[in-house]
Amino acid sequence: MLSKNQIKLITRLKQKKYRQQEGFFVVEGVKTINELLQSNLALHALYTTETFNIDAKQEILISETDLKRISFLTTPNKALAIFKIPNPKPIDKNGLIVVLDAIRDPGNLGTIIRLCDWFGIKDLVCSKETVDCFNPKVIQATMGSITRVNISYVDVVDFLNEVESPVFGAFMEGENVYSKQLPEKGVLVMGNEANGVSKDVEAIISEKISIPRFGDLQATESLNVATATAILLSEFKRR
Incomplete structure (x- = not known):
């Protein structure tokens, strides 16, 4: 009992x-x-x-x-x-890093952790407003990938100001990612589900990229953040 x-x-x-x-x-x-x-x-x-x-x-x-x-x-x-809960590890800045700016949905975070694992992203950096990676729903969605991705919760503005790599951000008005030359080393920032990248973080981003819409009506407002992350990581790795 x-x-x-x-x-x-x-x-x-x-x-x-x-x-x-x-x-x-x-x-x-x-x-x-x-x-x-x-x-x-x-x-x-x-x-x-x-x-x-x-x-x-x-x-x-x-x-x-x-x-x-x-x-x-x-x-x-x-x-x-x-x-x-394991002790935090140092962030390795010598590669492609994904940064999440206030991701709120546990399912989205869990899926993004799995995507990082799939695409070989070693470090996932989260704003302090992002949902806790040890939330039971996040753990469920990661399907074990949480053990293979180093997840850090930091002040994102401070972190981005310190990195030397180019900082890319996902925006509706950004440059078409399919025609963009993408480096092996850099930072990819994904914004909040409802509001996108916050203004403070946007001010630090050097390269705005977007996923173009191909539908005839182009009525869909945006992609789910996890889906967008999958497409963008695929493009970074494909190049």
Whole structure:
């Protein structure tokens, strides 16, 4: 049986302030948990309806009823794990870096983390207004990619003022990315879902790029930020 303290800790970890206070985050689903178990992240506890054959002190067998009590999912997937939040790592500025300016949707952030993993982007830099990467919905959307991308939360204006690489930003009025010469090393800034890149950040951007619309009516206002990130990263890597 789960104790009240165990249930209390897990349910508290749904909120950012308690994740920061406790230093833990929740992962659900067998596939994602297995990905994280193979990484350098430290496991605190694993609650599962089937054995994973790991350290018995960390693996706790529970019933499906108990799993439903602690799960954040509508349909729990056999296991829930608690991992320690890792210490931040230095940002490697010798490559292509993605910067997120106030991305709010957990699904978008999770997808962008997966895209960074796919395209070999080692560093993802987030503004302090961007959703927490250890949000359970973000973790779910990353499908394990969170272990292979270094994610940093910084003052984006300060960071961009310090980098020596060219800074590209995604704008509706930017230069057509398909006709643009793109470098191997640089910074790509993606803006907020509703408002785009903030004015303070825009002032630092040296190159505005856009994804042109090809539809006859051209009635679509904008692309989803994760979709736009995928297209732009593909162009950077293709060149």
